[in-house]
Amino acid sequence: MSAAARPVRVAVPRGDLRTPVGERLAAASFRAPGYLEGSRTYRFDVEGVEGVQVRVFSDQDIPIQVALGQYDLGIASGTWIDELLVRYRHDSVVPLRPLDIAGETLVVAGEPGASLARLAEAGVVRVATEYPQIAHHYLTRLRVPDYRLYEVWAQAEAWPPRDAELAIAPASAVAKEGLAVLGTVHRGGVWLIANREALATRDLSAALGPLLSLPRATAEGGLVDPPPLAATRGTSRPAPSRERFRIAVPDGHAQRHTVAALADAGIAFPGYEASSSVRYPESDDPEVEVKVMRPQDMPRAVALGHFDLAISGRDWLRAFLATFPSAPVVELCDLRRSKYQMGAVISEDLPVGSIEEAIALWRRDDPQRPIRVASEYASLADEYARTRHLGRYRVIPISGASEGFVPEDAEILIEGTETGTTLRANRLRMIDVIMESTNCVIGHAAAPDGARGARRAEYVARLRAAAEAVA
Amino acid sequence: MTANPTVAHPPAEESAMPDRGLHSPGMRDLGPAEMRRFRTAERRFLDAVEGAGYLEIRTPTIEPLHLYTAAGTLSPQALERVYSFLDWDGWSGERVVLRPDATVAAARWYADAVRAGGASTARVAYVAPVYRFAAEGDREVWQCGVELFGAPAAEGDRELLTLAAGFLRGLGARDVAVDLAHAGLVRATFAAAGLSPAQQVEAYDLMLEGDAGVTERLAQAHPEQATGLRLLAGVDGHSAGYIQNLRAALLATVPAAAGPLDDLAGAAAALDAAGVPYRVLAATARNFEYYSGVTFRFRQGADAEARTLIGGGRYDGLTRTLGGASAPACGWGGDLLRLAEVAS
Numbered sequence A: 001m002s003a004a005a006r007p008v009r010v011a012v013p014r015g016d017l018r019t020p021v022g023e024r025l026a027a028a029s030f031r032a033p034g035y036l037e038g039s040r041t042y043r044f045d046v047e048g049v050e051g052v053q054v055r056v057f058s059d060q061d062i063p064i065q066v067a068l069g070q071y072d073l074g075i076a077s078g079t080w081i082d083e084l085l086v087r088y089r090h091d092s093v094v095p096l097r098p099l100d101i102a103g104e105t106l107v108v109a110g111e112p113g114a115s116l117a118r119l120a121e122a123g124v125v126r127v128a129t130e131y132p133q134i135a136h137h138y139l140t141r142l143r144v145p146d147y148r149l150y151e152v153w154a155q156a157e158a159w160p161p162r163d164a165e166l167a168i169a170p171a172s173a174v175a176k177e178g179l180a181v182l183g184t185v186h187r188g189g190v191w192l193i194a195n196r197e198a199l200a201t202r203d204l205s206a207a208l209g210p211l212l213s214l215p216r217a218t219a220e221g222g223l224v225d226p227p228p229l230a231a232t233r234g235t236s237r238p239a240p241s242r243e244r245f246r247i248a249v250p251d252g253h254a255q256r257h258t259v260a261a262l263a264d265a266g267i268a269f270p271g272y273e274a275s276s277s278v279r280y281p282e283s284d285d286p287e288v289e290v291k292v293m294r295p296q297d298m299p300r301a302v303a304l305g306h307f308d309l310a311i312s313g314r315d316w317l318r319a320f321l322a323t324f325p326s327a328p329v330v331e332l333c334d335l336r337r338s339k340y341q342m343g344a345v346i347s348e349d350l351p352v353g354s355i356e357e358a359i360a361l362w363r364r365d366d367p368q369r370p371i372r373v374a375s376e377y378a379s380l381a382d383e384y385a386r387t388r389h390l391g392r393y394r395v396i397p398i399s400g401a402s403e404g405f406v407p408e409d410a411e412i413l414i415e416g417t418e419t420g421t422t423l424r425a426n427r428l429r430m431i432d433v434i435m436e437s438t439n440c441v442i443g444h445a446a447a448p449d450g451a452r453g454a455r456r457a458e459y460v461a462r463l464r465a466a467a468e469a470v471a
Numbered sequence B: 001m002t003a004n005p006t007v008a009h010p011p012a013e014e015s016a017m018p019d020r021g022l023h024s025p026g027m028r029d030l031g032p033a034e035m036r037r038f039r040t041a042e043r044r045f046l047d048a049v050e051g052a053g054y055l056e057i058r059t060p061t062i063e064p065l066h067l068y069t070a071a072g073t074l075s076p077q078a079l080e081r082v083y084s085f086l087d088w089d090g091w092s093g094e095r096v097v098l099r100p101d102a103t104v105a106a107a108r109w110y111a112d113a114v115r116a117g118g119a120s121t122a123r124v125a126y127v128a129p130v131y132r133f134a135a136e137g138d139r140e141v142w143q144c145g146v147e148l149f150g151a152p153a154a155e156g157d158r159e160l161l162t163l164a165a166g167f168l169r170g171l172g173a174r175d176v177a178v179d180l181a182h183a184g185l186v187r188a189t190f191a192a193a194g195l196s197p198a199q200q201v202e203a204y205d206l207m208l209e210g211d212a213g214v215t216e217r218l219a220q221a222h223p224e225q226a227t228g229l230r231l232l233a234g235v236d237g238h239s240a241g242y243i244q245n246l247r248a249a250l251l252a253t254v255p256a257a258a259g260p261l262d263d264l265a266g267a268a269a270a271l272d273a274a275g276v277p278y279r280v281l282a283a284t285a286r287n288f289e290y291y292s293g294v295t296f297r298f299r300q301g302a303d304a305e306a307r308t309l310i311g312g313g314r315y316d317g318l319t320r321t322l323g324g325a326s327a328p329a330c331g332w333g334g335d336l337l338r339l340a341e342v343a344s
Helices: A015-027 A059-068 A078-085 A116-122 A132-142 A171-177 A196-201 A205-212 A254-264 A295-303 A314-323 A355-362 A378-387 A421-425 A450-470 B032-051 B102-115 B153-171 B183-192 B197-208 B212-221 B223-234 B240-250 B255-274 B336-342
Strands: A008-013 A043-046 A049-057 A073-077 A093-099 A106-110 A125-129 A147-151 A166-170 A180-186 A190-195 A245-250 A288-293 A309-313 A329-334 A340-347 A371-375 A393-397 A412-417 A428-437 A439-444 B062-064 B096-098 B122-131 B140-149 B176-182 B278-280 B294-300 B307-314 B329-335
Touching: A008 A015, A008 A059, A008 A205, A015 A073, A015 A190, A049 A059, A049 A205, A059 A073, A059 A078, A059 A093, A059 A190, A059 A393, A073 A078, A073 A205, A078 A093, A078 A132, A078 A180, A078 A190, A093 A196, A093 A205, A106 A171, A125 A132, A132 A147, A132 A166, A132 A180, A166 A171, A171 A180, A190 A196, A190 A205, A245 A254, A245 A295, A245 A450, A254 A309, A254 A439, A254 A450, A288 A295, A295 A309, A295 A314, A295 A329, A295 A439, A309 A314, A309 A450, A314 A329, A314 A378, A314 A428, A314 A439, A329 A450, A340 A355, A355 A428, A371 A378, A378 A393, A378 A412, A378 A428, A412 A421, A412 A428, A421 A428, A439 A450, B032 B122, B032 B140, B032 B153, B032 B336, B062 B102, B102 B122, B102 B140, B102 B329, B140 B153, B140 B336, B153 B176, B153 B255, B153 B294, B153 B307, B153 B329, B176 B183, B176 B255, B183 B197, B183 B223, B183 B255, B197 B212, B212 B223, B223 B240, B240 B255, B240 B278, B255 B278, B255 B294, B294 B329, B307 B336, B329 B336
Parallel strands: A008 A049, A008 A073, A125 A147, A125 A166, A245 A288, A245 A309, A371 A393, A371 A412, B176 B278
Antiparallel strands: A043 A049, A073 A190, A093 A190, A106 A166, A106 A180, A309 A439, A329 A439, A340 A412, A340 A428, B062 B096, B122 B140, B140 B329, B176 B294, B294 B307, B307 B329
């Protein structure tokens, strides 16, 4: 279909923004039946408007989709728009209108009593954030002489004070974690954005008209340029030494399986149950500290030496090592739970028997056509594209709503599936298996000395024995 | 929002990457003929500087980003255009950068060399690419340059200006003139007008962009310094006499200008001796916060068509900012491909 003939594509957010955006769209006579109601469908028509298609994405994916030209218009948080534009200013996103929808403010936070000036003066400042480009922009303007950015998947606010000096994170999350706000980094906001080329060359008025009538915000939000600190480069901050054994356990989908694996091994962390959300559960051993965090961020935290053990997934370990092959983190024990297959997923409608045949089909009319590979595991998608010799390809990092990408927004999805049910429901199939993932125990490549090393060996032995017994 | 509507945008395509052939944007090949010219210019550069006692060094293409992020190195605006990324050790949170500036890399080399017991005075030269994002034009620029560490300011400035003039003469560059300025002079004047360091940078950039309004606004807010500000920003001097006039206009209200004016007078005398015409401006260098003293650019041609062949200046605080011993330092560099074009 030519660009001129295809429908006007509008990307709208799911999650917390779905309700306020859906309400305003309905009030502006731009109603996509099912969107406001939280339908699990990814694509919607617009009631009474011909030639317009609405697609639901995770908020943070929308600026990328609009920048790529896959969507003509989008509504997204100012933080995610600026996370793209602050680094890629030449990109093809045009901010059109700030909407009167509350968006999260980003702040820089540390432990109560902390001071940005003192931290900057004292040596290397470790900063955890989901927004590395905005953080880089802020910290260079603040003139922090030397900093390290920990680019985490989520819950950056959980890193200070033990695992980082600072977090740059949403204000509400920081408050919940009990951190002190030390400065505002981004004033938030929600924006209507457009692809520059689409604005210049296509008639978008069927969607643009009603969307430009959405109520406008009184303030534009956006990046904050902090006044520079007068800090000079300090001496290296000494690495914190610790005596206590630290173990990280996951929240989210993996929590239930981990609770069961620990119980089988006779290990109890009161407060860490299948449905609890305590950050620091207890341990009956006073020399053991337990922390709940996202399994995606565990390989980095272990490599950094923050934890002696962590229970994560093999998928996340492999994704981390695909990006940083020399990172000192290894799998110590397979817990054999939470088993699923990770692989290359394509449309069920493609009449092919292998990924090679699929590539040949996609490139039948245009040998230079780039193959789009979408995945939450961007490093694994990149590794797959390289090793399977996809030739010219483009990795599209995504953060959710993944089953909706193929075939319209990507040719291949790198995705995990336990039973295949969700894939089949979305007319998808796995054509190439990359790996089998289970949850596993990971640790630093160099075992710690002394009591911590002995405790690590004991925990691994107990967890391994329990896993083998269950299998 | 940060979108910049003034820069060129690649066309978006439906499910297709922009077709740039097999080139990465901003990068270019050098064919045999261009390489021959490149090597000729490079040889003349190395002959000229080695004859003056400058020894060639080579620093890595990849450096830690933190070398460039501290105040007194690159400006935040310049940092937005560097190629920084996470390499295989990036799990530690440390970013690396493709060398965006050769002077900072050379200063890092000097700090390491002195720490390892090397001489406190060093004359070094380099030929190396630097990488900075540009919406149009080259993103990889081959620079040749020299750095002089440890020599007293007046002597060092004079030596470098004379060396640059001699190199360009040997290269066969014609119609060359110099723009001179002093970073410390502008800073002292702005500071006396009550501007914070951040406001000084902003006003300096506006002045470089030719915004006469910034001077006028400052002059009206600080009438006691109006004459000095207007003379500094509004009149381009062409002789040592102009520097004397600045002295008369500024010193009563900006006593800190005395040292910078002495430096400028010394630089002007060196150019007089080398027979190179010059003019004295308020500012010549942007995006490089490390400049602390005389700055200069050797240009070819008149204003509208002028192109900079060599730029440089004094940066006494840089080695200290990088964690090394404090040392007076100055240097200059030029785009070797551009220099190859003007070589006779």
